[in-house]
Amino acid sequence: MYTGQYRLAKPGVMDSDPTFFITDEVGCAISHSDKPNLKMVPFIYSPNCEMDDSKTMTYSVLWLTEDVKAAHFFYRDFLLGITEKEWRSARFLPWFNVFEEYYQQEFEKFNKVEPPFDALKVHEEM
Secondary structure: OOEEEEEOOOOOOOOOOEEEEEOOHHHHOOEEOOOOOEEEEEEEEOOOOOOOOOOOEEEEEEEEOOOOOOOOOOEEOOOOOOOHHHOHHHHOOOOOOOOHHHHHHHHHHHHHOOOOOOHHHHHHHO
8 A cells, every 4th residue: 555666777777677665754644636736756866776775765756736725635646647448446446445346347348358369269270
């Protein structure tokens, strides 16, 4: 629920393993909304591109996307950039109760999709 992930890019490496992190105390205190008033991202300062280096520091960087009045709450989108095409509602399960009907509807939609080719036929031809 409080973890995020990123990929640490290194010079000369095409891909790397995902790195998981726990949002700091400020980030954990910010709630979700589908209409957020700020954005928040992890920021890693690593002068030697090594996570186990003592000079590596991690931060939560956030900025407002609209005015926030005094005594109002900060909200961010926990799944920024994820739409229902990528099953956004299902990914909210750690934070919210997702109704069983949602999963039934999505499963029915998934079963109605015809694959672009017959996998069994392709397998038999090999």
